[in-house]
Amino acid sequence: MHHVVIESWSRGASLLHARDARVKVIVLLAFLIALATTPRLTPAACACYAALAIAGILLGRLPLGPLLLRAAIVLPFSATFAAFSLIVGDAPRAAGLLVKSYLSAAAVLVLVGTTPLAKLLRGLESLGAPRLLTLVVQFLYRYLFVISEQAQHMRLAALCRGSGPRPLHFRAAAGAIAVLFARSYQRAEGIHQAMLARGFAGHTQLLSSTRIGLRDLLFLVAGLSLVLALRASLGVLWNP
Amino acid sequence: MEPLIEVRGLRFRYDDGTLALDGVDFQLFPGETVALFGRNGSGKTTFVHHLNGLLAGEGFVSVCGLRVERRNLLAIRRKIGLVFQDSDEQLFMPSVLEDVTFGPLNRGLDTTAAIETARHALRDVGLEALAGRAPYHLSAGEKKRVALAGILAMEPEILVLDEPTTFLDPPAQRDLAALLRRLPQAKLVVTHDARFARALARRAVFFEKGRIVADGPVGEIVERFQWVPGTTSGGEAGIQPAE
Numbered sequence: 001m002h003h004v005v006i007e008s009w010s011r012g013a014s015l016l017h018a019r020d021a022r023v024k025v026i027v028l029l030a031f032l033i034a035l036a037t038t039p040r041l042t043p044a045a046c047a048c049y050a051a052l053a054i055a056g057i058l059l060g061r062l063p064l065g066p067l068l069l070r071a072a073i074v075l076p077f078s079a080t081f082a083a084f085s086l087i088v089g090d091a092p093r094a095a096g097l098l099v100k101s102y103l104s105a106a107a108v109l110v111l112v113g114t115t116p117l118a119k120l121l122r123g124l125e126s127l128g129a130p131r132l133l134t135l136v137v138q139f140l141y142r143y144l145f146v147i148s149e150q151a152q153h154m155r156l157a158a159l160c161r162g163s164g165p166r167p168l169h170f171r172a173a174a175g176a177i178a179v180l181f182a183r184s185y186q187r188a189e190g191i192h193q194a195m196l197a198r199g200f201a202g203h204t205q206l207l208s209s210t211r212i213g214l215r216d217l218l219f220l221v222a223g224l225s226l227v228l229a230l231r232a233s234l235g236v237l238w239n240p
Numbered sequence: 241m242e243p244l245i246e247v248r249g250l251r252f253r254y255d256d257g258t259l260a261l262d263g264v265d266f267q268l269f270p271g272e273t274v275a276l277f278g279r280n281g282s283g284k285t286t287f288v289h290h291l292n293g294l295l296a297g298e299g300f301v302s303v304c305g306l307r308v309e310r311r312n313l314l315a316i317r318r319k320i321g322l323v324f325q326d327s328d329e330q331l332f333m334p335s336v337l338e339d340v341t342f343g344p345l346n347r348g349l350d351t352t353a354a355i356e357t358a359r360h361a362l363r364d365v366g367l368e369a370l371a372g373r374a375p376y377h378l379s380a381g382e383k384k385r386v387a388l389a390g391i392l393a394m395e396p397e398i399l400v401l402d403e404p405t406t407f408l409d410p411p412a413q414r415d416l417a418a419l420l421r422r423l424p425q426a427k428l429v430v431t432h433d434a435r436f437a438r439a440l441a442r443r444a445v446f447f448e449k450g451r452i453v454a455d456g457p458v459g460e461i462v463e464r465f466q467w468v469p470g471t472t473s474g475g476e477a478g479i480q481p482a483e
Contacts, residue, residue, distance in 0.1 A: 007374070116334075116335075116374075117334055118333075118334035118335050118338060118374075121334070138333075138334055139332065141334070142332055142333075142334060142375070142376070143332075145376040146328050146376070187328075187329060190324065190326065190329035191329050191332050193289070193294050193324075193329075194322075194324050194329050194330040194332065195332065195342075196292075196294060196317070197292055197294065197317055197321075197322045197324075198317070198321075198342055198343040198346060198390065198391070198394060199314060199317050199318060199343055199346035199347055199394065200342075200346055201314060201346065207337075207338055207341060207345075207351055207354070207355065
């Protein structure tokens with residue numbers, strides 16, 4: 001499972017792991033905005049952005065090959081839009097879409113691969129992300145493990161009753177999804193009761209974020225300078 | 241002596257029409273540990289969910305002198321800690337420390353005091369070293385102890401444990417029994433495990449069809465209802481060993 005692997009990466013130790021989540025989020029946002037607003041992605045520009053992303057992977061001591069492979073998960077989606085550009089005869093735009101989406105996914109993976117989710121969500125919240133949103137993500141992530149485990153058990157149970165190694169038949173799969181949904185609903189009720197039992201009164205208080213240190217500030221300045229310098233050298237917005 | 245928990249004539253019917261509690265009377269006194277026995281669906285869990293207002297039926301329920309009703313619920317939930325059967329439902333925060341601080345923060349403690357309380361509770365259950373771990377990376381026994389720490393951090397006067405030995409291997413059950421024996425709070429333990437109940441409690445009650453049909457020493461209740469899955473040297477009825 002992707003989230004298990006990325007979760008194990010995020011518990012590593014490196015220069016990037018040690019940085020405050022907020023400064024990493026800001027540098028990532030700057031990178032994404034710079035990449036998205038680069039008007040024409042020349043091979044040289046591509047190489048520069050890719051070099052930044054790879055520098056992030058190496059600084060975070062993340063496995064290069066597996067990360068680059070996982071970043072490809074966005075390609076089927078962006079390829080759909082790239083296909084439209086190709087149809088109207090704009091091949092450079094199609095290529096730009098693919099490269100931009102792929103490098104963006106790689107950069108996001110560098111962030112989530114070097115920041116445990118709890119710290120990331122806390123960082124996002126202190127940067128102004130709505131608490132409701134971060135709570136929903138937190139619960140979703142927490143129970144992904146439980147629900148995927150239940151799904152695995154159900155698949156094994158189906159195999160034990162002779163469904164064979166091939167994928168479940170449509171009806172059985174539909175039934176399994178329905179049961180999974182009902183169980184998830186039931187579990188959500190249980191979780192809510194457990195929250196009430198510990199004094200939950202409608203809003204969750206989280207532990208406050210840690211302080212941003214000098215090294216974090218240095219990383220922020222260096223990261224933003226690099227991204228801005230690169231973007232500035234690639235021309236003004238919308239200028240062909 | 242004033243009872244910590246007093247229940248009189250408690251009745252509860254689920255939305256589907258099932259009568260889950262049919263006139264329950266019960267008292268728990270300070271320092272006592274009581275085991276709740278009964279077959280699946282006999283009303284034990286429904287009963288304990290009434291003690292902190294998760295469910296509301298007809299009848300009288302009071303905890304530490306406070307009647308269980310809407311305006312007292314927050315105060316009551318600080319006094320009575322419920323450890324759920326499925327620890328996954330109780331451990332919903334992304335790290336062990338954050339989960340254990342959930343209750344203290346709800347009690348209004350500031351972050352420093354909440355962390356201090358949580359670390360103390362984790363020390364009590366012997367898991368301070370796991371404070372930074374994610375709950376889904378823990379074993380069943382560790383999850384149960386973290387769930388218990390989350391309740392202890394609320395500093396309750398009463399502990400209610402719903403099937404605490406579920407998913408635990410025998411060594412983990414033994415550790416849990418030893419840990420619970422050290423805790424000074426009055427306890428209600430919903431369990432099917434007669435041996436575990438004997439290790440913790442002197443008194444037991446037996447639920448049947450939503451009523452308490454017997455109340456007495458654990459040994460007597462176990463014997464009267466033949467509440468033993470395995471055979472013992474005493475020749476009690478139970479599952480026979482394979483030939």
